[in-house]
Amino acid sequence: MxxxxxxxxxxxxxxxxxxxxxxxxxxxxxxxxxxxxxxxxxxxxxxxxxxxxxxxxxxxxxxLRPEQVREVPFREKQQALYHEKMAIARTAASLVHEGDVIGLTGGTTTYLIARELKHHRNITVVTNAVNIAMELSDNEGIQVVLTGGVLRNKSYELCGPLAEQTVKAVNIHTMFMGIDGFTGDGVSTYSELEANIARMLMQRADRTVAVFDHTKIGRSSLFNVAGLSELHGCITDGPMPASLAKALADSHAALHLAELG
CATH class of the missing domain: 1.10.10.10 (Winged helix-like DNA-binding domain superfamily/Winged helix DNA-binding domain)
Known part of the structure; x- marks a missing residue:
């Protein structure tokens, strides 16, 4: 031109x-x-x-296509679907055992998982989210590993080369990953930086479980994080369309439906 x-x-x-x-x-x-x-x-x-x-x-x-999820600041979405996210958090925490090394990306659902994990003892939590690290900081039964990196003020996540360098040195048993979109093509998020650090955390984890409320189902965000075949499980409050449930089953990923108390 x-x-x-x-x-x-x-x-x-x-x-x-x-x-x-x-x-x-x-x-x-x-x-x-x-x-x-x-x-x-x-x-x-x-x-x-x-x-x-x-x-x-x-x-x-x-x-930015209209159907793609916009990034909502943590403070703005913190109280949205609180009971649903708490049910997801309780379900996730029930999968954690003494001696586990748990990974948590940033997000309102993973933040609530961190709060539920405060009832556990002798576990290690690896996270790139400053607010999650602070939430766990007063619990002597939990060792917290916080990555370095550049702070994204909308999500409180640390990203970039410094964060990635820390992640390369850790081994994680189970990673709970917050996402912005869940479709048959996989899971996605709004930030490219957060997508990159999530992929690296997945590489260091024995298994990855995506955690998300029902509003993320059937929606895609800007940057793909992983395909369904790369997940070991999902925790949501549902309902899950039959086509997506089948896609998960075909990918050998477990589907956990959280029950509202």
Whole structure:
């Protein structure tokens, strides 16, 4: 494509191409529109403010489709579906035994799992979420391993190279992973950084159990974390559509339906 000198025309074309392609790297944008990297970055920064795209690692961008789950700050969603999430948390905690090493990603459901784990003794919890580590910090029966990294203020999760370096050194028995979307294609989340650290935690875990309330079922978020075949189980309050339940069974992943007390 020839160089587009007018900023508005260039940004409109970038947005149109992103909608068609789904995502583009920074270098693709530079070469396609004949602009400098600095100009491309400024264009993407301004387009991101519109809420129609999200920046990706490496400087590129991904188009935000209407059906994709938006990122909701922890404080905003903390009280939503509280009883359902508590039921999920109790079910997850029932799978934990003395001597276990448990992994917890960030999220409102995993935060409640951490609260339930305070009733356990002689376990270790590995997490990249600052609020989860603080919740467990006063329990002498639980050893807490908190990764380093850059704090994402919407989720309280630590991400990036420092977090990933810590994860490489640990071994986890069971990881409970909070997610934003659950479909036949797998589990997904809004943040690319959180998706990356979740994948690394999965690699260090003997088994991974996705935990999510019923509003996540049938919805996809921006970044894929894992396929259903990579999960060992799911805990939700349901109901689970027959097609998704079958997909889980075909992937040999256990389905735990939490019962509301």
């Amino acid at each position: 020839a160089r587009i000198g007018n900023k508005t025309e260039r940004q409109n074309q970038i947005l149109k191409d992103l909608e068609q392609k789904g995502d583009m790297t920074l270098q693709e944008i530079v070469s396609t529109y004949g602009c400098s990297e600095a100009t491309a970055r400024r264009d993407l920064e301004e387009l991101e403010l519109s809420g129609l795209i999200v920046r990706t690692i490496g400087g590129g961008a991904k188009y």
